[in-house]
Amino acid sequence: MCARIFPSQTEQDEFLRNLKLSACPHCKRVGTLNRHGVLRGYDEEHLKHWAVRARRVFCSNRNQAAGCGRTFSVWTADKVQRLFLSAEQLGAFLKAAAAAGNKRQAFGKLQSSMSGSAPYRIWKRFQNAQTSIRAALSTICPPPKLDGAQPGDSPTASTLSHLDKAFDGHELNPIAAFQATLQTFFI
Numbered sequence: 001m002c003a004r005i006f007p008s009q010t011e012q013d014e015f016l017r018n019l020k021l022s023a024c025p026h027c028k029r030v031g032t033l034n035r036h037g038v039l040r041g042y043d044e045e046h047l048k049h050w051a052v053r054a055r056r057v058f059c060s061n062r063n064q065a066a067g068c069g070r071t072f073s074v075w076t077a078d079k080v081q082r083l084f085l086s087a088e089q090l091g092a093f094l095k096a097a098a099a100a101g102n103k104r105q106a107f108g109k110l111q112s113s114m115s116g117s118a119p120y121r122i123w124k125r126f127q128n129a130q131t132s133i134r135a136a137l138s139t140i141c142p143p144p145k146l147d148g149a150q151p152g153d154s155p156t157a158s159t160l161s162h163l164d165k166a167f168d169g170h171e172l173n174p175i176a177a178f179q180a181t182l183q184t185f186f187i
């Protein structure tokens with residue numbers, strides 16, 4: 001799915017207000033973009049609701065418009081696609097799980113209303129995404145020097161330190177910063 005990811009709601013709103021001035025990410029035409037509904041899903045703050053998670057934009061090819069007919073979605077960086085945790089909660093969970101080695105316990109700290117297999121599914125997604133996460137981080141900075149690392153440090157712990165190093169001092173939490181900077185979801 002093609003996505004534009006904005007650092008904040010304000011910037012997302014600004015983009016949506018000025019859609020006609022923006023180029024379509026697919027065909028690069030300007031003036032053909034229209035709002036096209038929302039993407040809904042569950043998230044931690046709205047578990048009882050089917051909350052709005054992202055907006056959809058359509059590059060119009062109707063009524064002789066010159067667009068390509070494709071869509072893309074518009075997100076804020078604090079959300080992760082297909083995940084009910086915020087970027088910040090995801091970061092806290094991964095850090096705790098990597099440090100303690102106990103995913104269920106790490107997940108319990110979030111006081112999430114989700115339970116069961118959720119921590120394992122999320123951890124698995126992170127594992128599967130690691131190669132692309134590292135490749136993306138390497139475009140920003142090299143991995144942290146090994147001098148602070150213990151011989152037993154796991155690849156997941158190294159990926160998380162690389163993430164912290166890449167976005168040290170950023171105004172957003174590291175996963176949100178990753179998503180807004182690299183325009184791709186962390187997992």
Ligand SMILES: [Zn+2]
Pocket residue numbers: 024025026027028029032059067068069070
């Ligand atoms: Zn287009």
